[in-house]
Amino acid sequence: MIAVEGLRLDYRTGIRRVRALDGVDLVLRRAATTAIVGESGSGKSSLVTALLRLLPPGASLSGKITVEGRNIMSLSEKELSASYRWTTVSLVLQGAMNAFTPVLTLGRQIAEVLEVHRRLSRTEAMGKAAALLEETGLPRSWTARYPHELSGGQKQRAAIAMALACDPLYLLADEPTTALDVITQAEIVTLLKGLTRWRGLGLVLVTHDLALASAVADRLVVLQAGRVVDEGPTERLLDAPGHGHTTSLLEALKTLEASDHD
Amino acid sequence: MNLLRRWSPWALLLLALAGLIGPRLTGDAEEIVAPPFARPLWLDRSAPPNRHLLLSTKDLEASLDWQWGPPAGFALTGTYRLPEGASARLSWTGPEGSLVLAELTGAGGRFALDGRDIAFRLRLGLSPFQSPLERLFPEPGPYRLRYEGTTPPEELAADLHLSGGRWGLLGTDQRGRDVFRLFLAGIFVSLLIGLAATLLAALLGTTAGLLGGYLGGAVDGALMRLADLLLALPLLPILMVLAGLWGRGLWQLILILGLFSWMGTARTVRALTLSLREAPFVENLRALGAPTWYILGRHLLPEALPVLLATVTLGVPGAILAEAGLAFLGLSDPRLLSWGRMLHEAHSFGAFTAGAWWILLPPGLGIVTVCLAFLDLGRFLEEKADPRLREETP
Amino acid sequence: MTYWSRRLLGALTVLFFVLTLNFALFRLMPGDPVASLIDPRFSPESKEALRKAYGLDRPQAEQFLLYLKRTVTFDFGLSFISGRPVWQELRNRLPHTVALTGSALALSGLIGTFLGVTAARRRGGLLERATLTAGALSFSFPSFFLQLLLLLLLAVFWPLFPLRGSVSVPAPQGAALIADYLHHLALPVISLVLLSFGSWALYVRNLMVKILGSEPLFLARAKGLPESILLWRHAFRTALPPLLTLVLLSLPGLLSGAVITETVFSLHGVGRFLLESIQGQDYPAAGGAFYLLALVTVASNLLADAAYGMADPRIRFERERRR
Numbered sequence: 001m002i003a004v005e006g007l008r009l010d011y012r013t014g015i016r017r018v019r020a021l022d023g024v025d026l027v028l029r030r031a032a033t034t035a036i037v038g039e040s041g042s043g044k045s046s047l048v049t050a051l052l053r054l055l056p057p058g059a060s061l062s063g064k065i066t067v068e069g070r071n072i073m074s075l076s077e078k079e080l081s082a083s084y085r086w087t088t089v090s091l092v093l094q095g096a097m098n099a100f101t102p103v104l105t106l107g108r109q110i111a112e113v114l115e116v117h118r119r120l121s122r123t124e125a126m127g128k129a130a131a132l133l134e135e136t137g138l139p140r141s142w143t144a145r146y147p148h149e150l151s152g153g154q155k156q157r158a159a160i161a162m163a164l165a166c167d168p169l170y171l172l173a174d175e176p177t178t179a180l181d182v183i184t185q186a187e188i189v190t191l192l193k194g195l196t197r198w199r200g201l202g203l204v205l206v207t208h209d210l211a212l213a214s215a216v217a218d219r220l221v222v223l224q225a226g227r228v229v230d231e232g233p234t235e236r237l238l239d240a241p242g243h244g245h246t247t248s249l250l251e252a253l254k255t256l257e258a259s260d261h262d
Numbered sequence: 263m264n265l266l267r268r269w270s271p272w273a274l275l276l277l278a279l280a281g282l283i284g285p286r287l288t289g290d291a292e293e294i295v296a297p298p299f300a301r302p303l304w305l306d307r308s309a310p311p312n313r314h315l316l317l318s319t320k321d322l323e324a325s326l327d328w329q330w331g332p333p334a335g336f337a338l339t340g341t342y343r344l345p346e347g348a349s350a351r352l353s354w355t356g357p358e359g360s361l362v363l364a365e366l367t368g369a370g371g372r373f374a375l376d377g378r379d380i381a382f383r384l385r386l387g388l389s390p391f392q393s394p395l396e397r398l399f400p401e402p403g404p405y406r407l408r409y410e411g412t413t414p415p416e417e418l419a420a421d422l423h424l425s426g427g428r429w430g431l432l433g434t435d436q437r438g439r440d441v442f443r444l445f446l447a448g449i450f451v452s453l454l455i456g457l458a459a460t461l462l463a464a465l466l467g468t469t470a471g472l473l474g475g476y477l478g479g480a481v482d483g484a485l486m487r488l489a490d491l492l493l494a495l496p497l498l499p500i501l502m503v504l505a506g507l508w509g510r511g512l513w514q515l516i517l518i519l520g521l522f523s524w525m526g527t528a529r530t531v532r533a534l535t536l537s538l539r540e541a542p543f544v545e546n547l548r549a550l551g552a553p554t555w556y557i558l559g560r561h562l563l564p565e566a567l568p569v570l571l572a573t574v575t576l577g578v579p580g581a582i583l584a585e586a587g588l589a590f591l592g593l594s595d596p597r598l599l600s601w602g603r604m605l606h607e608a609h610s611f612g613a614f615t616a617g618a619w620w621i622l623l624p625p626g627l628g629i630v631t632v633c634l635a636f637l638d639l640g641r642f643l644e645e646k647a648d649p650r651l652r653e654e655t656p
Numbered sequence: 657m658t659y660w661s662r663r664l665l666g667a668l669t670v671l672f673f674v675l676t677l678n679f680a681l682f683r684l685m686p687g688d689p690v691a692s693l694i695d696p697r698f699s700p701e702s703k704e705a706l707r708k709a710y711g712l713d714r715p716q717a718e719q720f721l722l723y724l725k726r727t728v729t730f731d732f733g734l735s736f737i738s739g740r741p742v743w744q745e746l747r748n749r750l751p752h753t754v755a756l757t758g759s760a761l762a763l764s765g766l767i768g769t770f771l772g773v774t775a776a777r778r779r780g781g782l783l784e785r786a787t788l789t790a791g792a793l794s795f796s797f798p799s800f801f802l803q804l805l806l807l808l809l810l811a812v813f814w815p816l817f818p819l820r821g822s823v824s825v826p827a828p829q830g831a832a833l834i835a836d837y838l839h840h841l842a843l844p845v846i847s848l849v850l851l852s853f854g855s856w857a858l859y860v861r862n863l864m865v866k867i868l869g870s871e872p873l874f875l876a877r878a879k880g881l882p883e884s885i886l887l888w889r890h891a892f893r894t895a896l897p898p899l900l901t902l903v904l905l906s907l908p909g910l911l912s913g914a915v916i917t918e919t920v921f922s923l924h925g926v927g928r929f930l931l932e933s934i935q936g937q938d939y940p941a942a943g944g945a946f947y948l949l950a951l952v953t954v955a956s957n958l959l960a961d962a963a964y965g966m967a968d969p970r971i972r973f974e975r976e977r978r979r
Binding site: 493500502507579591592622626634 | 666669670673674677681682792793795796797798799800801804805807808811812813819907908909911912913915916919920927930931934935937942945946949950953954957
């Protein structure tokens with residue numbers, strides 16, 4: 001279980017101070033899918049950054065993050081890297097945005113986490129990387145490919161393979177389907193759902209897309225201006241929104257669907 | 263205004279004024295004023311200063327207290343007239359005895375003695391290759407120049423000039439010219455060549471950029487290919503060959519430098535023109551049937567002007583450095599006093615063995631200062647033209 | 657067209673341009689073109705013979721073709737000054753110029769890269785500020801001024817290094833010769849490194865700052881990788897292709913610098929040979945030296961291109977697929 005209590009995040013740019021998260025309380029469970037929904041600027045990406053404690057200089061974070069009973073806020077940067085990031089919580093970013101390092105092969109980028117965190121040899125790690133690619137539906141031989149040789153959807157599969165490398169307990173997926181075409185979106189969503197069930201992962205889906213969120217998630221968390229304004233099981237929230245913002249998001253969705261049907 | 267708060271415009275103004283007025287106040291830079299490699303006055307108190315000892319009809323004796331090692335030069339000139347049948351001499355008396363400098367014979371005439379004259383050396387009993395100064399100034403102490411004769415002269419005017427090892431604000435160079443005057447004279451050449459060559463380059467570059475950007479197609483392709491070509495070649499060897507073949511005068515240098523440094527401006531202007539070409543107001547003008555030259559000259563050029571100004575300013579250091587480089591290599595007109603030329607002469611004619619750093623520093627620091635000033639000014643103009651840049655530079 | 661054929665064609669275009677420029681410059685001078693090719697002190701008969709040999713009695717176009725053929729085979733004619741073939745003189749000097757520029761480039765690249773990476777990692781630190789200042793200064797410092805100062809300080813006032821020459825006179829034998837050569841080369845190389853490491857460091861720093869703030873590096877940090885892997889495997893490898901472009905762009909300037917450096921330190925190289933030829937109006941020698949310097953630039957450009965292709969998979973990939 002990831003328990004977040006009173007999480008505050010401030011960015012300092014010059015003399016201005018921007019509050020990105022304003023007292024967020026949240027519970028994320030394993031073997032379940034939680035969607036964090038919000039418009040751009042609502043603080044949802046900041047939340048992802050904060051959960052991994054990957055903050056840019058000038059940012060200050062306060063509050064409590066407990067993961068499987070461990071207090072994450074008290075870990076040093078070294079401990080975070082050695083025993084928390086990727087091994088407990090891993091991350092999938094928007095695939096079409098080039099999140100891979102362009103000059104390294106996919107195999108290398110997947111294998112290196114195994115070498116670092118699981119102390120595997122280069123060959124063992126490469127073998128495991130190939131298996132991971134296969135698990136996400138890519139040919140094993142693609143370990144030798146470079147990111148630019150892949151399409152957006154393929155890149156996203158590779159990113160998921162990389163995220164699964166160290167058998168994390170939680171997977172944060174930040175807008176994993178944005179900038180993909182509709183069919184590819186559906187494929188990626190199916191893949192993520194299947195893996196969650198298969199591996200008993202806690203999937204945290206961060207998206208602005210309420211339709212996607214309601215199709216995938218067991219629980220919804222609605223974020224607005226750095227605060228959690230609504231939260232609950234997906235069905236209940238859709239039937240009886242607890243906050244005006246959820247209602248307006250739903251309204252927008254309905255208008256969109258209506259215009260699609262025209 | 264912000265511009266006035268920066269150091270660079272003031273530094274440039276000061277230098278320009280010094281370059282314009284300085285030479286008029288200090289005199290001809292080519293004049294030989296002191297022995298070669300004389301140190302600056304303020305530098306070395308142990309080196310002797312310049313001194314004159316004068317004799318006249320009334321004053322037949324002059325003395326001085328010499329506290330230094332031998333001076334760098336010893337020159338005695340003058341005229342005399344003696345009564346009928348008289349004979350006289352000029353003597354030099356020091357702590358170790360007396361020497362006869364000149365016998366004055368006949369009714370009158372002139373005399374001119376110099377430490378460098380072989381006859382003078384021989385008269386003092388030295389070999390032609392021995393310097394007489396050690397003999398004339400064996401040790402510190404009182405020295406006296408005296409007229410000694412059977413009768414007083416009817417007329418006498420003698421001037422003994424002892425040139426010391428010290429001169430002026432910045433000493434002298436290998437020919438005994440005043441380094442400070444040379445430095446002042448160099449300002450003019452450096453600034454003139456830097457500005458004129460850059461303006462020429464800007465003119466060429468703007469034309470090429472506007473034409474290429476606006477016309478596109480084959481013209482653009484050819485111009486940009488040419489720019490790439492020139493950028494891919496080592497500039498200095500080209501300049502050297504051209505300076506060697508075409509001549510080394512002021513205007514040739516400006517022409518050569520201008521011809522080979524237009525590429526950067528052309529690229530900038532081209533990029534700007536390309537982005538402006540699609541702007542609605544330009545399209546409207548085209549639709550209205552405005553001729554190409556009108557659109558280019560009346561609308562695109564003024565839009566490009568602020569960026570152009572910054573590019574030109576940033577280009578000046580390059581031209582100044584290139585001119586200085588050519589001059590340093592000795593590929594400029596020897597009559598053209600520039601900072602690069604000063605460094606060339608310092609390097610070629612023994613400033614090193616003399617340890618004469620005061621010849622090196624002024625022109626070198628002058629070049630650095632001017633370049634830094636233009637860079638500073640250019641960055642300021644660049645920020646004015648494109649405020650986004652301010653965010654990126656820390 | 658593929659990346660490689662495009663590059664090769666580009667290099668050939670530059671070469672052709674240089675050849676044309678060289679042909680035109682030395683022939684379009686005022687006066688008899690023969691004067692620029694044949695030693696004026698030769699007897700009329702031998703002048704006539706050489707005029708035939710160079711094809712100066714044929715039309716310009718034919719002369720140009722002949723010139724191309726001769727230049728490509730490094731036949732630049734006889735030097736007026738030494739009377740020996742120009743290529744022999746140049747071949748003798750080329751290794752010295754390559755040793756000077758090559759070691760200066762390698763050293764300033766290494767030092768500049770290290771400083772730039774460190775400055776990018778510790779932003780706002782003393783090292784970063786020093787790097788920025790050194791970079792700004794290197795754009796406005798005339799090379800010869802710094803070199804003259806170094807000579808004055810380290811060869812005259814405090815004679816650690818020799819004042820002039822590539823080797824001592826008389827030259828020592830055996831291993832001592834190498835040591836002596838390196839001793840003579842040290843100060844010129846140091847001066848060139850001092851002149852260029854600042855702009856290198858500045859460029860590397862700016863590049864690294866940009867890359868360290870990019871999405872891939874964010875993800876790499878999320879992967880819990882150690883700092884050294886982040887910095888060198890991910891960030892620096894990404895920066896490598898543009899850095900190689902910088903090598904490419906800095907080569908012409910470096911060779912220009914070599915001319916001045918060889919003059920200041922009286923080194924036995926192509927640059928000083930060019931200067932002496934120009935000063936002595938030894939036109940065949942000047943033309944040959946100029947062509948050789950341009951050729952070295954073009955060749956190193958091509959090499960840098962190849963290295964760029966190796967470093968950037970996006971280009972390597974293109975090459976493999978076309979094969």
